[in-house]
């Protein structure tokens with residue numbers, strides 16, 4: 001009765017099953033994977049909600065690309081990043097996940113391939129399979145920081161490849177795409193007539209405070225830059241994201257015309273949230289400051305505890321909300337994570353969730369409440 005693309009193994013994996021058992025037994029746990037900013041004790045500006053009460057929100061006058069004023073606010077965001085974007089290049093979506101689905105629909109016949117980095121964000125597998133897209137991973141290698149393995153990326157290209165996806169900075173490796181890598185990936189896409197898809201949801205969270213260039217710049221390769229307010233404004237519940245299309249003008253125009261039809265079919269955004277977007281973006285500094293302070297404090301605590309522990313290290317971090325711990329690879333990461341939960345009541349993610357190529361990696365969220373983070377890390381360290 002069901003399409004084969006939905007034939008997922010729905011039984012919980014061993015780690016999720018352990019989490020369920022732990023919860024069912026009424027046992028508390030320190031959750032070092034909390035990455036929902038609305039659960040992390042940040043003080044949101046109470047005025048944010050009143051922006052949703054704009055009376056214009058009572059009228060329904062949809063535009064497939066999204067309300068013009070909201071798209072202009074997105075252009076303002078890129079202007080602050082030194083990129084000139086026109087509202088005609090912007091399509092609003094309910095989430096970056098929805099943005100991915102539109103782009104995959106636009107570019108791929110069933111079975112076509114999209115190259116994605118590994119390690120990276122685990123949701124890509126589902127986003128692709130629901131659209132009948134085949135994900136092919138290209139490795140990021142950790143050698144004096146994270147680098148794209150450009151040789152392997154080139155080797156992974158086939159006649160069925162439609163796009164190369166980059167995450168800037170990546171989750172969970174936290175690495176930005178370096179300017180030289182940007183150039184090469186652009187050239188490959190242009191030469192092979194592939195699209196470049198750049199996920200920049202964490203772009204504003206560089207640990208050194210230095211702004212990195214956005215992919216939303218006029219270049220020849222057809223480029224889709226994705227972002228949204230779930231990370232930029234720490235408002236995932238508001239459900240607003242966007243795609244910026246750039247590239248050779250004729251190609252970009254054609255892509256936008258087709259994307260507009262896809263967006264028009266769903267019209268998935270609510271009017272009040274679009275009306276509120278200019279205010280959400282204008283007020284993002286306040287929440288970003290809190291997130292950055294939390295990340296910096298947790299990172300300092302992590303480093304303080306690591307200084308006393310020979311056998312555990314963290315990998316270099318450039319941006320975003322995650323840290324990767326390098327622990328002794330004496331057994332599978334999943335087994336280790338289950339042990340940490342059952343023996344020490346602390347939740348961390350095993351590296352293989354993110355497609356790390358070998359054992360010995362644990363991933364923690366740096367926006368976790370500071371006292372939970374400090375005690376949780378103490379428990380993790382106590383295990384080695």
Ligand SMILES: Cc1ncc(COP(=O)(O)O)c(C=O)c1O
Pocket residue numbers: 094095096097098121167170171199201227228229230236240241
């Ligand atoms: C790299 C990356 N892209 C996209 C998202 C999700 O964004 P959205 O809430 O807009 O779908 C996440 C969420 O963690 C992410 O890590």
